[in-house]
Amino acid sequence: MRVLVTGGAGYIGSVMTEVLLEGGHDVTVFDNLARGYRDAVSAHASFVEGDLADTPFVFQTLKQRGIEAVIHMAGVALVGESMEQPGAYYRTNFVAGLSLLEAMRDAGVKSIVFSSTCAVYGVPEATPLEEAMPTRPINPYGESKLAFERALSWFSAAHGFRVTSLRYFNAAGATERSGERHDPETHLIPLVLRAAAGTRGHVTIFGDDYPTRDGTCVRDYIHVLDLADAHLLALQRRDPGMDIYNLGCGGDGHTIREVVDCARKVTGRTIPTVIGPRRPGDPPVLVASSEKACRALGWTPKRDRLEMIVESAWRWMQLRDVKAGA
Numbered sequence: 001m002r003v004l005v006t007g008g009a010g011y012i013g014s015v016m017t018e019v020l021l022e023g024g025h026d027v028t029v030f031d032n033l034a035r036g037y038r039d040a041v042s043a044h045a046s047f048v049e050g051d052l053a054d055t056p057f058v059f060q061t062l063k064q065r066g067i068e069a070v071i072h073m074a075g076v077a078l079v080g081e082s083m084e085q086p087g088a089y090y091r092t093n094f095v096a097g098l099s100l101l102e103a104m105r106d107a108g109v110k111s112i113v114f115s116s117t118c119a120v121y122g123v124p125e126a127t128p129l130e131e132a133m134p135t136r137p138i139n140p141y142g143e144s145k146l147a148f149e150r151a152l153s154w155f156s157a158a159h160g161f162r163v164t165s166l167r168y169f170n171a172a173g174a175t176e177r178s179g180e181r182h183d184p185e186t187h188l189i190p191l192v193l194r195a196a197a198g199t200r201g202h203v204t205i206f207g208d209d210y211p212t213r214d215g216t217c218v219r220d221y222i223h224v225l226d227l228a229d230a231h232l233l234a235l236q237r238r239d240p241g242m243d244i245y246n247l248g249c250g251g252d253g254h255t256i257r258e259v260v261d262c263a264r265k266v267t268g269r270t271i272p273t274v275i276g277p278r279r280p281g282d283p284p285v286l287v288a289s290s291e292k293a294c295r296a297l298g299w300t301p302k303r304d305r306l307e308m309i310v311e312s313a314w315r316w317m318q319l320r321d322v323k324a325g326a
């Protein structure tokens with residue numbers, strides 16, 4: 001299949017590109033490099049530098065490359081930043097997304113898999129989270145993603161789009177080639193590993209008085225390769241309509257302290273932690289029920305042990321440091 005990966009120079013997009021190429025697909029990455037890296041894109045993929053807000057250019061790219069399906073991963077994804085700059089979040093996640101949909105409609109490309117987020121749920125009433133539970137985002141990041149999901153459902157109804165929206169929980173881990181390098185980095189596993197590597201003094205744990213098994217927040221970490229597998233399955237959809245799936249490993253999730261302990265074990269290093277105040281809007285527990293994705297897509301996370309996820313991220317960091325030193 002000829003697939004366009006928007007945001008393919010970013011963390012999850014670069015892994016998605018790798019997996020698509022391994023599966024024999026023809027991949028075009030479309031990215032404005034605002035938060036991505038040119039060298040994260042495999043040499044076996046075509047690269048188009050551009051902004052999704054530029055509808056005529058997106059249309060031209062879809063047409064010229066004969067694109068059959070779009071995996072839409074481009075976006076901005078920092079909760080704290082979204083509270084300070086809601087306009088930028090609506091502009092990128094909603095307005096630029098809409099521009100992509102209009103270009104797709106005009107080019108006759110009807111298949112799309114979208115990177116959504118558990119932030120659409122807000123503070124859950126119960127866990128594990130199921131797709132039918134209420135969506136009440138508590139920040140512009142989640143709100144802008146939910147607004148785009150709703151636009152997708154109308155495009156599906158009006159234009160026969162085949163839509164799969166995948167609500168990721170905490171993406172983590174790496175391949176040997178591609179890993180997480182956000183700037184600024186706010187995700188726990190890379191931060192913990194930087195502390196292990198000594199490039200950061202300590203890791204702050206935001207609150208240790210939550211009603212959880214060790215007082216720290218519980219989150220659901222999913223290996224980025226397992227996420228990519230779910231997209232491959234979603235691409236096979238042939239009927240018009242829209243489906244939404246949670247993607248996480250479920251179970252009991254992992255507390256922040258458990259992640260730090262796991263990283264200590266994997267790296268054999270000391271990882272200093274400091275207890276800070278709770279962050280506003282951090283729910284005590286965010287764990288997915290991915291039963292629907294397992295049932296309907298035939299998906300199962302194969303790398304669901306936390307050690308595997310942390311080990312892969314650590315290996316990638318070390319290989320990157322070796323390359324940088326070479």
Ligand SMILES: NC(=O)c1ccc[n+]([C@@H]2O[C@H](COP(=O)([O-])OP(=O)(O)OC[C@H]3O[C@@H](n4cnc5c(N)ncnc54)[C@H](O)[C@@H]3O)[C@@H](O)[C@H]2O)c1
Nearest residue numbers: 007009010011012031032034035036052074075077115171
């Ligand atoms: N990382 C996670 O844990 C997580 C969790 C839930 C959802 N998501 C979603 O998954 C997607 C990918 O996340 P990531 O961690 O790889 O992010 P990332 O920041 O590494 O990648 C996003 C990419 O999108 C590109 N981009 C942004 N605006 C663009 C535009 N207007 N036109 C073209 N390219 C543009 C950036 O340059 C970047 O390369 C995002 O949409 C995010 O909201 C991520």
